[in-house]
Each structure stands twice: as structure tokens, then as C-alpha cells.
Amino acid sequence: MRETTPQQDLLRGIWRENPVLIQMLGLCPALAVTNTVANSIAMGLATFFVLCGSSVLVSLLKRFIPHEVRISTYILIIASFVTVADMTLEALVPVIHKALGAFIPLIVVNCMILGRQEAFAAKRSVGRSLLDAAGTGVGFIIALLMLGAVREVIGYGTFLGISLFGPSYEPWVVMILPPGGFLTLGFLLLGLNWVRRHREKRATLGEWPEGVRKEEAA
Amino acid sequence: MTPARLLVTASPHLGGADSTPTIMWSVVGSLVPVVAVATYYFGPSALLVIAAASAGGVLTETWFGPKGALRDGSAAITGILLGLTLPAGLPLWMAFVGGVFGIGFGKLVFGGLGQNIFNPALLGRAFLQSAFPVAMTTWPTAAPHWSDLRGDNLAIPLMSPEVVDAMTGATPLGLMKFEQIGTQVSALIMGSVGGSLGETSALVVLGCGAYLAARKHLNWRIPASIFATVAVLSGSLHLLDAARYPGAMFMLFSGGLMLGAIYMATDMVTSPVTNKGCWVFGFGIGFLVVVIRLWGGLAEGVMYGILLMNALVPFINRATQPRVFGTDTKQVVT
Amino acid sequence: MSDAHAGSGKGSPPPPARAEARSLRLLGTLAGGGLVAGLILVFVYEATQPTIRAYKAEVLRQAIYEVLKAPDRYDTLFVYDGRLTLELPDGVDSDDVERVYLGYVEREPVGFAIAAGKPGFQDIIRIIFGYDAATNTILGMKVLESKETPGLGDKIEKDMAFVTQFDGAQPELIGVKRGKGTGDSDEIDMITGATISSRTVIQIINEALERLGPMLETYGEVAKR
């Protein structure tokens, strides 16, 4: 594995290797519960907690985890953290817990978390693992927030429950329904692709001699 | 005496009479009577809604589509057809959004004309139906004057329309499903019922369809198998329990079945390429229409029936590939 | 592939002689880990469960108070063996038995609160409603759970005009199109465009009353004044 600096560990997961938008991991929660910003934040934080917790634990225990059963061990650790998160949320914020429903226990099978244990926490120091987990977790929260914001603003006309367009705004119900989740993510990816291509094109065109650029434009 | 220039192309050097733009524009032309009837029943609202939906489609195609794509007329068809599936009182901004979505997400992301999977007009309508369920099921009744708008067409973009309860009614299918009230088939045929713009003129739609079929601009097998399936299925159910299930004529002439079977299901791009496939496709649509109308939660199932079968078209095409000449022979090669 | 052992500096595979020791260690680690995890879970469970239970009970209590129009108190009755009973025989798990709640105002029974559900437009709709057996009148209705279409089907819980109609309605209920009713007390105006959702609510009440039928005809001996 290529050596990385701590800053890279932290920042990588946030944007460049964003788990949802780039790596297509953790899609199920990213689509299922992002119909409001509040739900997105709750789901993001719960996942963040599980991710950081299990990364630290796996990194701490890496010497004691036999190689053959490492995946099962990781899953057990993650499942424990998820159960803790599930019960805590239910006790503290029952309304949001009800809204997220079965998708909190499903954090267990979020490939993103297992992936970070296998790819990073099992090999690095506790501090590095925490940084990596935090970065990935923040990236996950950012992606969820983007989806949640788009869907809530268009679907309800509100942001975090605060009305944006006045009482006579016609909500686009489809955005809070499942098709809205798929379409919003599809649209976001379309936009990201467009931005990336636009940038690449500008970069390439800048280096080309005058004549070639004209031909390209034609 | 020697020709100044000679064309050298690959064979064949003759072409059939129809070109893609010809087909598309003749479909547009055949829609004129349908639009006229809609205008007769729903007044200027009909024209406004159709124009808004078309504008949404056409502008999206112009901005994001390939150059010159407008000339083939397909965006215009999508816009007009979308308009015809909408209620007359729909705010224009919603109709516009439907056109944008239909062309943008239903067609352009797939690479434009000929590459899309779902019928763009219906996809636009399905989006609107899910996005604005109330506005999309508010069916205006006759207005005191022909020139009155049939609803809050001019609602400010993004804002809710103001609905006057007295001006709305129900579609025959809605009456049948939710209130067990039947509608005379004669009224259905004459079009004097509530519904979307294109639903009220079954006979005119049928006539235009016959014209297109005669010109081979639509594959008659698709509407034929849809009609046959709906008639046979609903007819036999009606025989079993006449109180619960409406008769075949009612099922055929109510709702968007005519418009859907003739103009939407036969969209060449999103229907099977094989004739056998077209029979299967039509059967599937007819079946889904009956199932959704009779056992589903919605009064009308034509749109969803067609969209679901659209998704199956690649599969149908695969399964109904013709056997190549000389590969099915059982003859012993001597 | 770099594995966990590479990180701990012992790259070479273990010699066969140590295989037994290794699998013992393996088991030991798993058992130890499992024990620790179990302990933590039990601890958190014990810590959170009271709050969770209290919240659930409070939600239920509020719902009952709402549909029975603020009784002084209520009893939980079990539907067992074709009748309503306050006490279940030994050995019957109380979690598996349907319950109704009987509310009192000044020691007089005022009505049953009954929870029931049925598939609606999108998924199961669960409601609770109050029913006065003496006058055959619905006291109130509240939706406990529904996934109906936002803005349309969810009016069954959010549209107060719809919800309040049930107060004082007399079963068997009939759903009518808004404005088409005759004003009788067994009529419920359905929500325009959400006929299925509104009809489901009406059906849940009718079916629940039919199912519990004779048990609810009088307050009978279960009512302790």
C-alpha cells in the first residue's frame, strides 16, 4: 500500500474517494432515508459513530484477531456498535428512530464500513484509523446531506423543517418517494460527471496549440 | 451530354417512400383532430396545456439534444402526447416540467431519438403523477363558457393551483372504481365525460389510428392485441361477476386506453421490433391494464401498463428473434 | 495481499506443530470478544430499555386518551378465548394476545380503544379508534402507522377535517364522496384523490367492530366501576 500522510487519510474519504458519490458504497441508506435533511443527519451520524468506533476497535485489536476469522470478527464488532447505536437512538430520539426504522440495523451490511476495516483499520495505527474513519464518515454525511437537501427542498419546500417558499409552495411529492431517491442520485452523478468533464476539457484545451483547439471546436 | 457529376453510393439506390421525419410529422398531423376535439371540450385550457408540455419537450431537446434534432419531429410528438394525457386544469408550469423531464430523463440521457427505453411522454406523465398527485387527478367539468379556463392553468410556477371544488368531477373509471357508478358507453364514445385531454375522444383517436395504420406508420398488431386482451379478459370477468367487474366496452372506451394503445404503445422506439414481439407486448399491456384497473389502487393503468412493458421490450426482442432462413429446416442434408 | 499478521511483524505462516495451539487461541479470541461484546450489549440494553418502554407506553397512552376523549384512566383488556378478560391464565404470553383498552370517566366506562390494521394504498395502515358500546358511536380515530403517499394518502392522519368526522360517527360506517352524502351519522366523507386510503380507514373500523362484535356489545362484567 502506498504511504499516505495523515492529512490524506482524513481528506481522502471526504471528497476524492467519497464513499457514496464515487465508490458507490452504502447506497441503501443513502437513498432510503434521505427524504429529509434531519433524517440524513441522523443516519449520517449513526453511521459515523459505528464507523469510527469499529475502526478504532479493529485497529486496537488487530494483533489479536486471527486472520482466518477476521471478516466475521469485524462484522461482530460492527453489529455490536450498530446495536448500541440503535438502542441509543431509540431511547434518545424516538421520533427519528421511527422514521429511520429498519435502516439503522441495516448499517451492519453497509459495505463502506466493512471495507474501511479490511482496507485500512486492520493495518494501521489507531490514530490513523480514526482519521480515515472520520474522513470517510464525513464524506458519507456530506453525500447524505446533498441528497437530503435536494429532496427535502424540492419535495417539501423546506430545509430542516423551515419553510423556504411560503405556504403555497406545491411540493414535488415524487422527490420524497423512492423514485425521487434514484433520480436525485442519478442527477447528482450526472452533474458531477459534467463538472469533471468540463474541467478535464478545459485543462486539455489549455495545453494545445492554437490551431488544434480550433479544429477541436469545429 | 456527359453528366457534370455522378453520384456514387452503395446499393440499394432506391429507397422506400417513408423517411423518419415523414413518419414523425405524419403522426403529428394525425394528432391535429385529437387536439381539436380536446379544444372543443376543454376550451383554451387544452391548447395552453398542450403548448406548455410541448414547449418543455422542445426546449429541452433544443438546449441539450443533438443539433438539428428538432427537425425529425419526435420532440413535438412527445410534447403533444404528454399534453393530451394531462388534465385540462393543470397549471402550465407543471405541464412544462413534465415535458422537460420526459425529454431530458426519458430520452436525452439515453442518447436521443431511437435509443430510449421508456416512452418519454409517459415517463413525463408518470413523473408528474408522482410529483403532483392532487393536481394530476383534479378533473375539470364543463365550464359555463367555452372560453373559460378549466382550472388554475396560470398558477405561478412552483406554487399550488387554487382548486374550486365545484368545477371538478371524476373520470368514468374513477366513478366505477371508487363509487361503483357506471357510465353509458355511448357517453364514453361521444366523449362527453371527464378525464384527460385526449381521453374524451376515443372515436377520433381510433380514426386517426386507422389512418396511421393504413400508412404503416404504426404497427396495427399492438393496438389490436391490446384491445383483444382487454376485451377478452374484462369480458370474461364481467360474465363471472357482472356487479363487480365492468363490461368489455366500458373498459375499452374509458380512460386513456385508446390514446395509449394507439399513440403511446405504438411508439416505434419503445415497442418491440418483431411482429411476434408486438403481439406479446400488446398482450402484456392489456393484461396489466385490466389488473391495475380492477385490482390495483389506481383507477387507470394504461400509463403504467405501457411503461412496465417498455421495460420488458429488450427482453421481448431477445426472446422473439426470428429464426434465420435455413436454420429451422428439418430436412436431412443429402 | 497483506494480512493482519504482516502488520504484527510475524509474516511467515505458523508451523504445523502449533496448529492446535493456534485454533485454541482462535476460539479463545472469539469467545473473549463475544463475551465482551455481549456484556457491553447487555449493559446498553439495560440502560436504554426503561426509556424505550416508557416512551412506547406514553405514545400508547396518549393515543388512547386522544381517541377516548381524555378519560380519567383506562384498563388493558385481553381478547382471549372469545371474551374480554383482565387477567390471562398462567402460561399464556401476554405479548401474543390482542388487547383493547377500556376507558373510564368518573368510574363509568366510556368506551373501548381498539387498535387494528389493514393494507392500504402503499403498505399496512394501523389506526386506533375509540368506540362507545353503549351508544354505538365512534369517539375518535388516530392513525398510528402509515406509509401513504405524502400530500395525498397521508391526509388520513394530517387532514383534521377527515379525522374529526369520526368523532360521533355511528358504525357501520359508509364512505361517501365529499359533498355527495345525505348528512347521516354513518357517513364519512372520503378524501378526494385518496379514496383507497380513506376507505381503508373506514374498513379497518368496520372490520374490527365486526370481528370483536359481541364482546363489545355491552361493557359487561369486565367493567369495574
Next chain:
Amino acid sequence: MARASGAVQLAGGVHPPELKALTEAVQIRRMPFPDEIVLPLRQHAGKPAMVIVRKGNRVERGDKIAEADGFVSSPIHASASGTITDISLWPHPDGSYAEAVRIAVEPFSAQAARPRLVPDWRGLSPEQIIQAIQDAGVVGLGGAAFPTHVKLSPPKEKPIDTIVLNGCECEPYLTTDHRTMVEYPERVHLGLRIMMRCIGVTRAIVGIERNKPDAIAAITATVPGDLDVTVQPVTVKYPQGAEKMLIDTLLGRRVPSGKLPMDVGVIVQNVASVATIAEVFESGLPLIERIVTVTGRGVKNPANLIVPVGTKLRDLLNACGGVTEDAYEIVFGGPMMGTAQANLDVPLLKGTTGVVVLTEADCKSKDTHPCIRCGHCLDACPVFLNPQLLGRLAMVARYEEMEANHLMDCMLCGCCSFACPSNIPLSQLFALAKNALRTRQAA
């Protein structure tokens, strides 16, 4: 016997405008000899002929100037008396350049052939007849120019029970076979008789499209009493004249994919080729001239001409009064499968059935549009391919997948391109793909 006596129709295919009225009633006449004759050595399917004359040699009409190079090859004869001026590359109708013998035709020559012995075919063995046919350079005159003697020598393990005479001429415009049947029906029957004798077959069926009632009448009226020949009118549809389609229509036998008509016990021969066989044994002259339809709205006097093989296009057009102002595209063969010509110096070959001069209004539009999956190409394909799918595969050069989808069964009849409302050049794409695959397999 024929499968049915009534209308038998092929599935698939298209109905292009027939456009035969220009020449179908025009009597065949002989064209005057041009000043120069150009004889490419590659005029037939198989290996090109080997030249046996030198520059400066004088040849008489009917003299052999090139020898067959192997079994699947055919000799070439001088079609006019004159002097060989050059043996060099010359524009070929297929668009390339090919080795050709140029003969300066002697002016004021009587153009009489050398006196030669005409063998009586009745006294010859089948092998001798076939040899005579090969020596005369006879090839199929329907367009493909497949050496006739090869067709007449099926392997022993493939017994032939029927000869099918192809008088369909389903290509629009062309009337060569039509006029041959009307004017020389006896010659057709004589050729048929020789062929039957040669292969030892007793049954023959003549398939003629219904749009040629005079040909049907002429051929029916002259059927010799001692031959089992059925004349079967078939419906008018393109490509009814394709071998496999015709066999299916007339006999109800389907030639398996990748096989030949002889695999189902049939030999198909074009009526004009059969008439040529008769001519060889009537006059002793080899194949040095043929009937060509010169037609189309772009030519001033459409005609059916007897033309010396090797006549240049320019001379032929001049013989018909020249082309009109709006002549736009000149095609050798029919407009469905023929090749457009860029050069007026190309010579006519043995297999050139006609020259069609199209005006711009006749031609297919050049604007192409995206495929709209209308499925018209599937309806049109006579061998039931899926041209729509093949076309999409061709655009992304997935030739192996095309092969898996039976590309090799495509006979490039052009029906799909004709039917396509989006003007996608399907048949051209398939031709390219087939070539690419052949090259790949050869490599």
C-alpha cells in the same frame, strides 16, 4: 411438383416500384460495334482468366484471348475483330482497376467470326458438353457471373432432382430476362434440354413473376411436349429471384444456412444463361455478347440491346441517345444490388444485366436519421435476420457478435436499406462487416 399452383409468396422482401414500363415492350436490337473494346480478365466469380495474347496481336471476333485458370474460372473471348492495343489496368465496374485487354475494333469490318465446327450436342457425353460450355466462357448472366460449367458439375453425393429456371427478374427497371423469354422462348427451352441431359434430370420448373404475362405465355406456349417442364407464375416481390427464395417458393425446400441449392437437390439457372448455352451449340460462338437493358429516366432512348461484352459505358449510352441533363447516378445491374459507376470508361461485363441511369428524384435520399427501431427491416429481410440489431453492432464494429447473429446468411439484397425510413446504409455496413470478417478469417 410445385408446392402450390396458386400464388406463392416469399415471407419478407419488399415491393420497390417496378419501373419496367420503359423497356418491357421494347424489342431487342443489336448495337453497332464501338471503336474500342475493353475486356477485363476478371469478369466472373472465381479466379481471373490468364491472358494468352500479346499487345499488337490481331484477333478475330470469337477468338480466345484468355484461358481459364483452374476449374472455377472461365476463358474470355474477343467480342470484336481488331488489334490488341494494350494489356494494362483499366477501370473496373466494381470500382477498382483490373487487368484488361484493349482491342481497337477494325473499322468497316464485317465482324464475322472465323468459320468453326458446331458440334451436335446430342452426340456428346455430359462431360463433353460441360467442357464445351466452359470453353465457350459461359457464366451466369443474372449478375453474379458464376461459371456455368461449375454449376453443372455437382458432386456425385449430391443428387439433383430438379432444375429451376429463374425468370423472375425481380430487380426494378431490368427487362433483359423478360425480353429473352418473350423473343427467344425456344432458345430457352433448348438450353434447358441440354442442361437436363447434362445433369440427368427429368424435371424442371420455370418461375416467372406475374408482372410478365407475355413471358409466361410465350414460355408456356413453347414447352416441348417431351419435357417435364412446369411454368409457375410467382407473386411480384423483391428478391423473389434470389436462388434460395425461389427454391423455397417453388418447391417448399429451404436451403440450410451456409449450404447451396444443390444440397437440397436443386440447380437454379437464370433464363438468359440457359439461352446462352443454347446459342453456344447453335452457332458455335462463345459468350461474346449479351442482352443489356439500358434504362432509367436519365437516358434518352431506353432500350434492350445486344451488346458486345467489353463495350464501354460511354459508347453504350451514346447508342441510346445519351443521357439527359438531370442524370444523377448510373448503376450497373439493378438499382437494388447494382454498383454505381463513377467513370464512363468502364466496360460492360458478361454479368452486366443492365445499365440504369437515375435522376436525382429517383435516388434514395442521402439524409440519415437515428434508428427508431420501427422493425421495418425485420419485416423486409428475406432471410429473417435482425438488421436493426446487426446495424447497431456494425456501428460499434462488433463483428464477431454480428457473425453470431448470422451475418453470413445476409445476401446483401438491400431490402433492409430500402425499407429503412432513417436511411441507415444497413446493407453497406453488412458488406463491410462481411469483408472484415473474411479478411480476419483468412489472416
Next chain:
Amino acid sequence: MGDLLWILVSAMVVNNFTLFYFLGLCPFMGVSARVDTALRMGAANIFVLILTSLCAWFLNTFILPYAPFLRLISFIVVIASLVQIVEMVIKKVSPALFRQMGIYLPLITTNCAILGLAIFQTNRGYGFLQGMAFAVGAGLGLTLALVLMASIRENTELADIPEVAKGTALIFIIAGSLSLAFMGFAGMLSAT
């Protein structure tokens, strides 16, 4: 009986696992490129879902009432070992089937549809038969979504998809459209 039918239809089309609950999206993205692999994956899924439903019912009835906090852990452990056992059994009994289906089984372990089924089944308090109907419906629904997606993707392979839409963006838009189309089944068999 009507209850069971509703559960089956609801899990299959009305509340389709993939298109409405976003469960099993990983295989939906991963193995939906070809129709035949999609079919095999679907078959493997149905099989494992039925077994999972069985196990979840068993755990819920006999074990978890005594240790509710172990619910999630026991589910995930049981599913993982179940898949492992199934893999071994298939390998032994039918090597041919293993070659066709085997490679998908490990993928299924981390498939949220399986755990989702167990959790939904528990939350809704389904009994044995209801659980079976739910599992079969969910499995058929997953297979339907997978196969539809696969046949559409095979088709778009030959289309000139614009650069910006290539890849996952298009898949999500297709999935969204399918999800829109499946809205047509809303209310199926429920209120009559």
C-alpha cells in the same frame, strides 16, 4: 390466504425490495450487466431469502425472546453461516449448479436484502407462512428488478449514451424510471 397473497404481491411489486426499499442495490449495480447472470443471481437470492426467513422465524420464536439485544448479531451470524453451509452443500451435491450459482453466494452475505428481510419480518411480526410468502415475494421482486435492469442495460450498451450520463448515472436514472413505473402497482389487492 388473501393475507398471504397480499404479502407476496406487496413484497414483489408494490413495495419491491430494490425499487422501493433500496435493498440489494449492490448486486443490482454489480451483476445486472447480463441477463443470464442476473437470472442466476436472482435464483440464488430467492433460495437464500427463503432459508433466511426460516431461520429468522426460528430465532424470533425460540431464542430471541430471551435475549432481544442479540437480535442483530444473531441474524448476521446465522445468515453468514447459512450462506457458507449452502455453498458447501451445493458444491457437494451439484458441482454444475455450484459453478453457475456458487460465485454469487458469497456476494449475498453482504447483501442488505437478506438482513433486511429478517428485520422487516421481525418488525412486522410475521408468522411462519407469512414469512415464507414474504421471502418468496421479495425474492421474486429482486429477480424481476435485476432481470429488467439487465435486459435494459444490455440494450443501452449499443446506444450512444452521452458521455456525462455513462455509467452509474444512467443506471440510477433507469432505476428511477423503473421505480416510477412500479408505482402503478400501488394499492394492488389491498382495498376493494
